[in-house]
Amino acid sequence: MFEDHEIISTIEMVKNENLDVRAVTLGINLFDCISHDLKVFKNNIRKKIITHAENLVDVCDTVGEKYGIHVVNKRISISPIALVGGCFSSDQMVEIAHELNDIAKKVNIDFIGGFSALVEKGIAPGDQALIDALPRALSQTERVCASVNVATTRAGINMDAVLAMAKAIKKAAALTANEDGLACAKLCVFSNIPQDMPFMAGAYLGVGVADAVINVGVSGPGVVKRAIERNLEKNPDLNLGHIAEIIKKTACKVTRVGELIGREVAQNLNIQFGVVDLSLAPTPTVGDSIGEIFQALGLTNIGVPGSTAALAMLNDAVKKGGVFASSHVGGLSGAFIPVSEDLNIANAADKGFLSIEKLEAMTSVCSVGLDMVPIPGDITVECLAGIIADEMAIGMINSKTTATRLIPVPGKKAGDKVYFGGLLGEARIMNVPNSCLCDQFVKYGGQIPAPIHSMKN
């Protein structure tokens, strides 16, 4: 039998601290679906995805009910479409996006990721077709998520791709102007994209993995926050070393929950288990926020001086706890700081505590990047490309993943309210200094070479 505190803490984590499995993502390899004939290709991917995923939602619900842990999102990631559909034109790529959207509806999942390209060292015809198709594909579908990797530590930054992505983002926003540029919320630009990440919008299935694999994304910012608060209430003399230890232990527990659920889902579907991605991913719900952790750590708000240090500690403790809990930790495994998806972060930005420059600085020590940041719609392509390039450089130099999910909201300016709905949340548009500049730098194009520490062979 369990001790009283073990029963109480487990129930509290689920009941009051929003512990859940944020995403069970079924990765499906589509390389055996390749055909030069679009009709055949679409039939092949439909058949393969539905065969693997038809029971995904039911199995996740059943396993979730057994353990009393809600599996919030059931999703699918696929091989990069720019690779498996490399022979198709941009118009045909849009058709593929529609097919994927329809398949997602058929198997009752909210997002399918992998409308993706890997262009860190050059853009092949299939990659170009996919990038050209992005604005239409994302504005005409609801459930398709896209990502383009434009930089790695080993390859450097493809600046042609950076500029192309800035243009694609502007076009995608324009095509969904009546929804505050919603298409851009489904589009990530990456440096060092992980190939096993279960979280959207960046999830895709890498090329060196099994035919089908279950990756699990666990969350738990509310659990971490309450653990800090509880321990500080008991002992106000705790120092940051003690608090880091508390975060680490909590992350360990949460990771074990994810692995338990993920392995059982994988077993029931007869699919290989991949990784647990322990990322502190917030939702717009109060008590399920990364921003609130900063307040629990004694900061007025996320964004004030001390925030980068706090985030560095948080991210590191989460990784250490995750690695101790499971030998199969992957994806991003750290802390997310998406602006609109986290009510507390959105409020911090609204009140002026958090600027886009501070946000960028913070991304040098956490798992992701400028995530779900609404910015003025009239930002120039060059300025947008500059922000993306800066973020990619942080990832490249630090041998870590960074990404941007920027939403230039058409017709709106800094301070205006935007609403994306659901988990995507709402926020006020962040001010971007010098957003009207059209500097030459990003237009030179070419490749920013890989850093010296990439020479590891």
Add this chain to the structure above:
Amino acid sequence: MNKVIITVLGKDRPGIISLISNILYELDCNLENANQMILQHQFAGFFIVDPPSNTDLENFSQTLQRKIKMSGLTVHVDTVKANTISKESIKGETFLITTIGPDQKGLVARFSKIISQHNANIENLKAVFKGGSDPTANIMSYQVFIAIDIDTGKLFDSLRQKAKELDLDIRIQHKNIFDAINKI
């Protein structure tokens, strides 16, 4: 003689385990298994022992009663009947069923009746106190073994229905989730 189970009850104080174990040693018994708990300062202990082969249960019981009499403890002795079906041979899974809400008479009676009607076995039951004086924070936790041939859906539906009638929050979770979080 078969193995013997000895139950000891009484007000908790230092030295009870020492007293019992030394008496059993004097009686040349091998202590095979023991468990104890303290509920609101009352001691309850269970000891399974292997007595010498020529032991008479009646005499053994009387001797034990006599030796323990002065201590103010109550003792009950019985033989352990061999179990023809080991628990390990029954396939099933263990769940923790936890009710949270205001304390009320008949709480355990009503839930245990449903569990019993579905032929599931309560392996452990405990009232869990969160501390403080919040009357709504009464937690009862039942660790229940459910054999594979039991309709868990029906059992869980009945429990949830009863919890709703009594205005209680109920959580039904497989034991492994508690292991995953608490046992490293």
